[in-house]
Amino acid sequence: MGKVKKVFLDPLGKNNPVFAQILGICSTLAVTNRLDNTVVMTLGVLFTTTLSSFTISLLRKYIPSRIRMMVETLIIASYVIVVDIVLRAYYPDIWKQLGPYVGLIITNCIIMGRAEAFAMSNPPGLSLIDGLASGIGYSYVLIAIAAVRELLGSGTLWGFTVFGDWWTNWAVMIMPPGAFFMLAVFIWVVKGSILKEEEEKK
Amino acid sequence: MNETIYPVAIFFAAIFTNNILLTNYLGMCSFLSVSKELKTSLGLGAAVTFVMATTTLLNWIVYHQLLIPLKLDYLRFIVFIIVIAAFVQLVEMIIERVSEGLYAALGIFLPLITVNCAILGVSLFMVIREYSLAASFAYGLGSGIGWSLAILAMAGIRQKLAKARVPKGLEGAGITLIITGMMALAFMGFTGMINIS
Amino acid sequence: MSTEVEKPKKKNLFFMERIYPIFFMAAITVVFISVVSWFYLSTEDLVLLNETLFLKRAVLYAADIEAPDDGYALEELFQRRVRESEGSDPLYFRILDEQGNTQGLVLFTIGAGLWGEINAVLGFDPAGETMTGLEFTKQNETPGLGARITEAWFKEQFRGKKGPFVMVPEGTAAAANELDSITGATRTSQSVLGIINNAVRTAAATAKEVN
Numbered sequence A: 001m002g003k004v005k006k007v008f009l010d011p012l013g014k015n016n017p018v019f020a021q022i023l024g025i026c027s028t029l030a031v032t033n034r035l036d037n038t039v040v041m042t043l044g045v046l047f048t049t050t051l052s053s054f055t056i057s058l059l060r061k062y063i064p065s066r067i068r069m070m071v072e073t074l075i076i077a078s079y080v081i082v083v084d085i086v087l088r089a090y091y092p093d094i095w096k097q098l099g100p101y102v103g104l105i106i107t108n109c110i111i112m113g114r115a116e117a118f119a120m121s122n123p124p125g126l127s128l129i130d131g132l133a134s135g136i137g138y139s140y141v142l143i144a145i146a147a148v149r150e151l152l153g154s155g156t157l158w159g160f161t162v163f164g165d166w167w168t169n170w171a172v173m174i175m176p177p178g179a180f181f182m183l184a185v186f187i188w189v190v191k192g193s194i195l196k197e198e199e200e201k202k
Numbered sequence B: 001m002n003e004t005i006y007p008v009a010i011f012f013a014a015i016f017t018n019n020i021l022l023t024n025y026l027g028m029c030s031f032l033s034v035s036k037e038l039k040t041s042l043g044l045g046a047a048v049t050f051v052m053a054t055t056t057l058l059n060w061i062v063y064h065q066l067l068i069p070l071k072l073d074y075l076r077f078i079v080f081i082i083v084i085a086a087f088v089q090l091v092e093m094i095i096e097r098v099s100e101g102l103y104a105a106l107g108i109f110l111p112l113i114t115v116n117c118a119i120l121g122v123s124l125f126m127v128i129r130e131y132s133l134a135a136s137f138a139y140g141l142g143s144g145i146g147w148s149l150a151i152l153a154m155a156g157i158r159q160k161l162a163k164a165r166v167p168k169g170l171e172g173a174g175i176t177l178i179i180t181g182m183m184a185l186a187f188m189g190f191t192g193m194i195n196i197s
Numbered sequence C: 001m002s003t004e005v006e007k008p009k010k011k012n013l014f015f016m017e018r019i020y021p022i023f024f025m026a027a028i029t030v031v032f033i034s035v036v037s038w039f040y041l042s043t044e045d046l047v048l049l050n051e052t053l054f055l056k057r058a059v060l061y062a063a064d065i066e067a068p069d070d071g072y073a074l075e076e077l078f079q080r081r082v083r084e085s086e087g088s089d090p091l092y093f094r095i096l097d098e099q100g101n102t103q104g105l106v107l108f109t110i111g112a113g114l115w116g117e118i119n120a121v122l123g124f125d126p127a128g129e130t131m132t133g134l135e136f137t138k139q140n141e142t143p144g145l146g147a148r149i150t151e152a153w154f155k156e157q158f159r160g161k162k163g164p165f166v167m168v169p170e171g172t173a174a175a176a177n178e179l180d181s182i183t184g185a186t187r188t189s190q191s192v193l194g195i196i197n198n199a200v201r202t203a204a205a206t207a208k209e210v211n
Helices: A002-012 A017-021 A035-059 A065-090 A092-101 A103-107 A109-117 A124-154 A176-201 B007-015 B028-034 B038-067 B073-098 B100-106 B109-114 B117-128 B133-161 B173-188 C002-062 C071-081 C146-150 C152-156 C186-210
Strands: C082-084 C092-096 C102-112 C117-124 C131-138 C166-168 C178-180
Touching (some): A002 A124, A035 A065, A035 A103, A065 B073, A092 B117, A092 C002, A103 B073, A109 A124, B038 B073, B038 B109, B038 B117, B073 C002, C002 C117, C002 C131, C146 C152
Antiparallel strands (some): C082 C092
16 A cells, blocks of 8 residues: 555646656647646646556557557557547537647657556556546646636636736736746746755755 | 638748737747747747648648548548657657757657647648648748747746746746746837738 | 477467567557447548538628527527528528518628638628628638638628728727738738639629629
8 A cells, every 4th residue: 555655646746747857748838828728738637647658558568578568659649549539529619729739749758758668567456546646637737827827817717707807918927928938937946845845965 | 611711821930920829829838938038939830830831731741632532521620630640759759860960950849849739730720720721831830830939039038047047936927927028018119011812 | 309399389470470460550559440430430420510500600690690509599590581502512692580570681702811711701782882791601711820711800891891891900990891810810811801802802792682
């Protein structure tokens, strides 16, 4: 049980893939100007990360080492296509807004990274948890960024007006520079607290 | 097919007003890690431009001549990635045989390129925006140059930055992202330069 | 003796190195693509339905008729109140009131945006002068910038206005022919303005044809 806990908590905290390695932000950063789009995207990433880590771990003993990357890519791509198909059929409005970024989940370094680093050498149960945790760790960072961007940039949260007429929208927040700045601020805050912890330990 | 959008306009727009990295957020991973050095940035930029232009062209052909007639367009994600990976592999093998020097300079970047989201992204955008063959090539080439421009500018800035005092929490990724944000702001100034109509 | 033992080993190695990977790759490709294809085929009809409903919903929105959420109710309302023009490529829709008289006209128009095509449906009164509304059925503009033309505030400003229009900075539209543009999306705003004014100019002529 202890191992399960460790596997789960690790990617949520200091080893959060986004902070530690700035991995995989490409595909989602583009849609973080709206909270609802971001939630849907991160759910897609979560689904893909969890299931592909699980599947790859199940098959790990049979995958020939030479074609390892091709097999991993195939599996990841298949799950992403399923996400894309489901979104298009049941949530067409959101699907239109997400555009090509759903397909770009395939190139998300986190998913491939976890597959290589963990799923290939760990049992399916643990791999599932690792995938789940990495996905969650990824999600909350992007959701936090999206919340700030939408709030400051449009005065709304999930489409509901939060700031009234007194608020002048920070247009820069909706535009690309805003996303970069927000992510930088986030990293600054997190790294700052990690560094402080290390200072205090000394 | 979209005949009303001119390839030349798309070419310039892809470099400046809709830069694949600064406006569409694609290609960040390698951008953040490689932009520390000017020389490597140049090499990676060249490699990315080459691969991007060619694979966009190849993917257009595969998509319109193969996938659509066979009604398999929903498999485009898998097929595009395979085309990109296969092409990169092929290029790597050819370079290795043909030129030791070139391989030493560019060879290491090629595996890095396969997972570069910008390359797949450009092909996907091309499909969504229904570009013609010429427009797709212009878009691929332009996006590659735009990406290279961004990474070169970033490398130049970071070399100067090495001498500046950056708050500890911002070192590395943090300050790079802030600079990226400022570059994105600057590039927004190009809006209005291109007239597509 | 030793060579005979080595031979089967070499053969086995050959199999594992060359044949097995190909076999594995082929098998796994077949499995996964089949699963994906199943998902695709089972949602194909739904996707098609969504697309036709989307266009119909857009037409009703442009005609300022409230559209029900339910697909069947929407379809029924559409059949009752809208008549498509002849030909497979609809150029316009005639809007009828509950008694079957012409209440208005919705034009379908295509134009070029910043990044790709912009398709829109514009609603007018029977004379083709005052607008009843506007909806975009296709656009590829930058999300968060140009794509904001699909936001309610932008589309709502057309109701009851008479073109041709002029664009002013966001939030300052006052006169009857002024429209709020989108901050930071000048090119898209200008393209959309051109598309709308074009449609406005041809609306009166088309209205005469229809009547």
